[in-house]
Amino acid sequence: MKASIPGVERNGRSRVREQGSAVAWVESPLQLLCAVEARYAGVAGPEMRVVTRAKLPALKVTRRELAALDLPPGLRIETAEGGRMPRPGRGTAWVLGDAFSGRMQLTSLTAAPARMVLVDDGLATIRLLELLTSRPGTALLRARARSTPSRRVLGTAAAIRLRAAARAGRLTVFTALPVPADLAAAVRGLGAELVTHDFAWLRSQPAVRHPRPAENTVVLGTSLVRNGLIHRDRYLSWLFALKGPLAYFPHRREDPGDLAAVRDHPGVTVYDGGVPVEMTLRDLRPGQRVLSLPSTAVTSLRVLLSARGVPVETVDVPDDWWTPSASISLRSHLQMFAHERASP
Structure with missing residues (x-):
């Protein structure tokens, strides 16, 4: 109905x-x-x-x-x-x-x-x-x-x-x-x-307050490192191996030290966080793409961006990224909506 x-x-x-x-x-x-x-x-x-x-x-x-x-x-x-x-x-x-x-x-x-x-x-x-x-x-x-x-x-x-x-x-x-x-x-x-x-x-709202980033690849930050669920070195190595230039939108609970390392890396531009990415990224255009580890934002951004022809891709987390704190059931739950995966 x-x-x-x-x-x-x-x-x-x-x-x-x-x-x-x-x-x-x-x-x-x-x-x-x-x-x-x-x-x-x-x-x-x-x-x-x-x-x-x-x-x-x-x-x-x-x-x-x-x-x-x-x-x-x-x-x-x-x-x-x-x-x-x-x-x-x-x-x-x-x-x-x-x-x-x-x-x-x-x-x-x-x-x-x-x-x-x-x-x-x-x-x-x-x-x-x-x-x-x-x-x-x-x-x-x-x-x-x-x-x-x-x-x-x-x-x-x-x-x-x-x-x-x-x-x-x-x-x-x-x-x-x-x-x-x-x-x-x-x-x-x-x-x-x-x-x-x-x-x-x-x-229905104008997106003029958040002009789209110039970079073609947008990476969403994650809280999985700070929460002790994935290894920091694995995540940062993957991020820094991506072909730039990259726009990086931090997770609101991301570790300040990790974020400082991301800011210092050549080819990565860190954008101010705090506002839901559903609000800041809803004006992306064809030719751009979003990469993210498993998160709710992947689902909501697909809802907002699919009609615009902007792919929102979830990285399938390899087994050796996970820490002992991440149980099998928790891993499965986190990745339950990880469709249209991008290779790490």
């Missing part, structure tokens, strides 16, 4: 009614961008208050970028006072990007929102859907989280609340990710509505 707004398709059991107000809690630039898209698509009510986590430079930069664009009506963005997450009231839709957050899970125990809307938080969104559709009693825990007894109890309780919301027709999943067909069917089987989008609001 096609929605009235271009770029949005509703696949759930019922159409979301745009009524009432909504409050969103976001902790990353991507979550913030997707909350704006949710308001534009009408899945979160005609009025939405988006509250961003305080003291995160990337969120501050993204807020400034969004303020210069034509935001959907009824939307206001603010920073959390005292760092507190807003509590949804009765009759309010609760928009969330990170259902693995301990703060969110604790609040969900006593909150009673009219509806819950989950927006993208990278590939963790897919893990969340996998856990929600697993056997009853499965806790909502991050892939690399320490499984302490208290976190398991809290994660189990949060899963029960989300499943109950789905059964009552009060849970919407709003995503730009290609959810595998069997997983999508399982999500609908819970009673949740699955709404897919292709960044319709962002595509």
